[in-house]
Amino acid sequence: MTDTVAYRPKAGEIPTSPGVYRFRDKAGRILYVGKAKNLRARLSNYFAPLTSLHERTRRMVTTASSVEWTVVGSEFEALQLEFSWIKEFNPPFNVQFRDDKSYPYLAITLADDVPRVLVTRNRKIAGARYFGPYTKVWAIRETLDLLLRVFPMRSCSDSVYRRAEQTGRPCLLGEIGKCAAPCVGRISKEDHKSIALDYASFMAGNDSKFVADLSQRMKDAAERQDYESAAKLRDQLAAIETVLSKNTVVLPDTVDGDLFGIAHDELAAAVQQFSVRGGRIRGVRSWVVDKELDLGLPELVETVVHNAYEQGSTEAVPPRLVVVPVLPEDAAELERLLTELRSERGRSGRVTIRVARRGDLAQLSETVTRNALSALASYKTRRSGDFVARSQALSDIQEALGMTEAPLRMECYDVSHLSGTNIVASMVVFEDGLPRKDQYRRFSIPDSTDDTESIYQTLSRRLARLDDEQTVRASQEQAELEGAAPRKRFAYRPNLLIVDGGQPQVQAAARALRDAGVAPGGPDGIALCGIAKRLEEIWLPDSDFPVILPRNSDALFLFQRIRDEAHRFAIGFQRQKRSKDITSVLSEIPGLGPARVRDLLQHFGSVARLRAADAEAIAQVRGIGPATAAAVHEHLRGGE
Structure with a gap:
């Protein structure tokens, strides 16, 4: 019992039934909510020896002071209760959703006596039917303007509508034929609502049927020699075809579904959702998920899909088809839950969750995933590139590592080799949180026993050319006076050295610092740390425990970016050297x-x-x- 937490319940006390469990801290706050088919089997994983737990799981378990559980009748009930508690308590160690932006929707207020169509970001209008989301406001406004020629329904505000009723004069849209003007009695409220329902049906994906009906009505009018009506129907048909031409057909017109793409790393995940209705992409949405615990892709899929339709957005009706990268463990229960949500929101039909394996659907699914990968890269770059975020990151690093000043110049080192051959190392430089690619360096290592020896050799060569700022300035000024180009140097003394690896690599780097006469850390030395990739831990010299930065902190994002850049630079040099090596041998x-x-x-x-x-x-x-x-x-x- 000494290698785990004191509040661990006895194994015989935990039931083997399905249920939901909650971890609480000393103040009673719920830290994490989870579900299990077998509560005893699942909870035993949390009470394994602390040293064997993932670092963030260990932090959650040690932060908590108690665990409780509720037994339910089935796995489906466990899924329902888990989502209900997560929504109610918002536990900090569960997946945290954060939308990148607020998206515009096309809304039709069907619950109103005189329905209105509008572009809005408010997704809580009672009784409204929503379509979207859309990535650009101007695009949906243009679509709305074109479709008002076909479906001349009200788009004005309540104040404009009341003024028209009082004066008996319609607004400009009524005069130019983009509104049937129910405000002045040109059309009854019942007929106007029929136009609104047709509009909603068209936007829901029934466009091919509507186009066919419109074409037939135009032909019938022409045969009756009612050329004025035929011309009007022709103009409406042209407007519809213009709108449809802006939406690419990607699947057969019978396909209605949502496709999800997820790209994730140890700290965050980017989600991309394509909404396909009538075979056309009708909406695109992306958002970011913060990960606190170490979750796999199947668990992420389950949480992402549920939250896509359950985040208080009653207009988010699950379609009959949901395409995901991998099937979650409780796919059947999740299908049942989404089917119930669909029924509650006035739609019939069963929801199916599947993985696209072949054909056009698989190609579109790959496109969604590529968009998610791009979104994750953009999100991380944006966080690292923002001035406020960079300043906060440098300040957090200073505090976490106990430095006397912020690390305005950081150098990161990584070693790369192929089965012990063609050993190389890279040095990348970040100043003020941004890369200085002109000061990157590459090292060839002729012979080495392992990665720690390679790190020692690389740092020793770097530190042998360590110059303080006064020496650099003096050298540059002298070169300018003599009219000669200054010799390339390592420039300024770094505030922080980072190595890719854990405690062994950090100790090797500390040995290189000591042998070079530089103290690892301290007011007159150079701070040193390592970042271990698997758990994203920050290791300091002569420390038995790592520094754990918050999973959504700007500091950890900056550490990740400089580590990944060092790895990329080392891999590129190693491949180049390998190619030259075999080329010279073959020649x-x-x-x-x-x-x-x-x-x-x-x-x-x-x-x-x-x-x-x-x-x-x-x-x-x-x-x-x-x-x-x-x-x-x-x-x-x-x-x-």
């Missing part, structure tokens, strides 16, 4: 020129495949004969 073989070397590498796609190929496979490359193929095979195998 030593008689009969192989640059063109044939290039053909060999293009044919096999990688150095590893070329080394593993036999002479017969090599001889299949254009321009390579049996004798040359045998020479290539012997040379590469002999060089191992």
Whole structure:
């Protein structure tokens, strides 16, 4: 019991039935809500030895002071109760949703005596039918203007409508034929509501049926020689075709569904939702999810899909088809829950959740996922690039690492190799939270036993050229006086050195600092830390426990960005060196020129495949004969 928390219940006390559990802190606040098919099996995972838990799970368990559970009759009831409690208590360790922006919708107030169509961001108008969301306000306003020629319903405000009723004169839209003017009795309220219902039906995806009916009515009017009505119907048909041409047909017109794409890392997830109605993309929405605990993609899918239709938005009616990247564990229960939501909101039919495997639906699903990946990258870049966010990040790093001043210059190091060969290291520089690519450096490491030795060698070479600011300025001023270009240097002394790795890598870097006569940390030294990728922990020299930054902090986002940039730079150099290495080896073989070397590498796609190929496979490359193929095979195998 000493390696876990004191409030751990006895195993025999926890039932094996389905249920929902809640972790509370000392003040009684609910920290986390979860569900389980078997409460005993699920809760035992939280009370494993603390050292074996994911860091953020360990933080939640140690922050809590008690756990309680409620037994329910089925997994479906557990799912319902879990979502209900999450919505009620908003626990800090559950997934936190945050919309990037407020989206415009097209709303039709069908509950009003005289329905109105409008563009709005308010999604809580009682009795309104919503369509969207849309990414651009101007696009939906343009669509609305075109469709008012076909469905001339009221779009004015209540004050304008009342004024028209009192004066007996319609507004401008009534005069130009974009409103049937129920305000002055040109049309009855019942007939006007029929126009509103037709408008809603058209926006819901019944456009092909409406176009066919309109075309037939136009032909019938022409046959009756009612050319005035036929011309009016022709203009309405042209307006509809203009609107439809702006919405790309991506699927058969019988398909109504929502497609979700999710891109996530250890801290956040970006969600992209495409709403397809009548085979056309009618709306696009994206938002960001903050992750506190370590959740897999199936668990994220379950939470994301439910919240997409349950965040107090009564207009968000689940369609019959929901396409997701992977099926959640409780897919059947989630389908049942969404079906009930659909029924409550006046729609019939069962909701199906599936993964697109092939065809046009799979291609569109891949597009949604690519958009989610782009959104996640943009979100992280935006947070790192914002001046206020950068300032806050640097301040938080200073406080978390106990530095005397903010780390205005940070250098991050990463090592890359292929099975111990072609070992390289990278150094990337961030000043004031932004990359200084002109000061990036690459290191070739001829020989090393492991990553810690590589880190030591790299830092030793860097610190051997460590200059303080006065020396740099003096060198630059002297070069300017002599009219010569200043020698490239490492520029300024860094405030913080970051290595990609945990405690072993940090200790190797600290040893390099000490051997160079620089104190790791302190007012006269250089601060040092490492970031371990799996748990996003920050390690300090001679520390038994890592520093855990809040999962949504700007500081951790900045650490991630500089670490990822160092990794990218190291991988690029390692691949370049590998390519040059094999090229130089192949060029030593008689009969192989640059063109044939290039053909060999293009044919096999990688150095590893070329080394593993036999002479017969090599001889299949254009321009390579049996004798040359045998020479290539012997040379590469002999060089191992």
